[in-house]
Amino acid sequence: MTTGAASGAPSVGTAGSGTAGYGTALPGAAQEPARQSPAPRARRLLVTGAGAGIGAATAAVALRRGWEVAGLDLAGTPLAEAPRAGGADPAARPGPFPILQCDVADEDSVERAFAALDALWPEGPDAVVHCAGVYRVTPLTETSAAAWDGVLGVNARGSFLVAREAARRMRSGSGDRAIVLLSSIGAIRGDDHEPSAAYSSSKGAVSSLTGQLAAELGALGIRVNAVAPGVIDTAMTTLTDDPAAASAFFAQRVPLRREGTAPEVAEACVFLASPEAAYISGAVLPVDGGQSVL
Numbered sequence: 001m002t003t004g005a006a007s008g009a010p011s012v013g014t015a016g017s018g019t020a021g022y023g024t025a026l027p028g029a030a031q032e033p034a035r036q037s038p039a040p041r042a043r044r045l046l047v048t049g050a051g052a053g054i055g056a057a058t059a060a061v062a063l064r065r066g067w068e069v070a071g072l073d074l075a076g077t078p079l080a081e082a083p084r085a086g087g088a089d090p091a092a093r094p095g096p097f098p099i100l101q102c103d104v105a106d107e108d109s110v111e112r113a114f115a116a117l118d119a120l121w122p123e124g125p126d127a128v129v130h131c132a133g134v135y136r137v138t139p140l141t142e143t144s145a146a147a148w149d150g151v152l153g154v155n156a157r158g159s160f161l162v163a164r165e166a167a168r169r170m171r172s173g174s175g176d177r178a179i180v181l182l183s184s185i186g187a188i189r190g191d192d193h194e195p196s197a198a199y200s201s202s203k204g205a206v207s208s209l210t211g212q213l214a215a216e217l218g219a220l221g222i223r224v225n226a227v228a229p230g231v232i233d234t235a236m237t238t239l240t241d242d243p244a245a246a247s248a249f250f251a252q253r254v255p256l257r258r259e260g261t262a263p264e265v266a267e268a269c270v271f272l273a274s275p276e277a278a279y280i281s282g283a284v285l286p287v288d289g290g291q292s293v294l
């Protein structure tokens with residue numbers, strides 16, 4: 001991990017050196033040792049749902065930017081083996097970045113995963129992009145209360161738990177800190193083709209949570225935003241299993257006439273997680289080919 005003053009960091013100049021244009025040292029004055037600015041360290045991004053789809057694409061975009069990335073996913077490395085997956089030395093990580101096993105719907109699992117992450121990043125992440133989520137298509141009359149709770153548990157409760165653990169670490173930090181949640185066009189548009197009341201409601205909760213947390217955490221310097229994808233080509237999408245239905249859907253309902261890709265959503269996630277979005281908080285950004293304006 002890159003910390004502290006690094007060799008090669010530019011000097012801020014030495015009084016009397018004659019190069020900074022601030023005058024000449026008095027005769028006999030002691031030369032101050034050169035002071036060095038600490039080299040900027042890489043931004044630290046935690047991605048949930050990092051094992052697939054939009055989460056994996058978000059990690060890939062951030063890695064290409066030189067950020068440090070860690071992930072959480074149901075399909076991650078068991079915490080008992082976490083020291084081998086990360087530890088204090090990022091060079092010891094297997095693969096491009098560590099993914100720790102975590103069920104975001106489970107409070108204990110989320111707390112333990114963040115505690116394991118503390119070993120890697122004692123000061124916490126600079127940004128979190130929370131992509132872990134599930135999609136279920138079930139007509140209302142066939143939706144059990146348990147199925148409803150399952151979807152709300154991962155998507156809504158999971159967003160709350162991940163944001164809470166992130167904020168507990170970010171609140172004592174400095175510089176730009178950001179939480180990005182994943183809402184959906186389902187939060188604002190019903191779908192007669194794919195009935196998904198629990199999913200839509202869970203994403204409505206995510207959009208509401210985004211506004212509330214932006215209001216609550218802004219004074220701590222933590223920005224909170226959400227990305228609201230339309231139909232994106234990942235394992236989660238079922239529409240594209242039926243090519244005829246898919247092409248009719250895109251022709252009628254999506255101005256750009258196609259589905260989106262995971263990297264296209266990832267770019268928006270990384271932008272909102274980056275200091276380039278320093279004055280954006282409380283936004284729910286559609287990434288849907290224009291679907292939400294029809």
Ligand SMILES: NC(=O)c1ccc[n+]([C@@H]2O[C@H](COP(=O)([O-])OP(=O)(O)OC[C@H]3O[C@@H](n4cnc5c(N)ncnc54)[C@H](O)[C@@H]3O)[C@@H](O)[C@H]2O)c1
Pocket residue numbers: 048049050051052053054055072073074075102103104105130131132133134135154182183184185228229230231232233234235236237
């Ligand atoms: N794909 C789309 O069309 C679409 C549209 C709108 C919103 N979204 C949202 O974007 C996010 C990412 O979706 P995706 O398309 O990449 O899905 P995906 O199914 O491709 O990937 C989801 C990832 O989340 C992980 N995950 C699922 N449940 C988890 C849990 N309880 N704890 C930890 N990890 C868990 C999975 O293992 C998987 O790696 C989701 O929140 C989804 O609701 C997707």
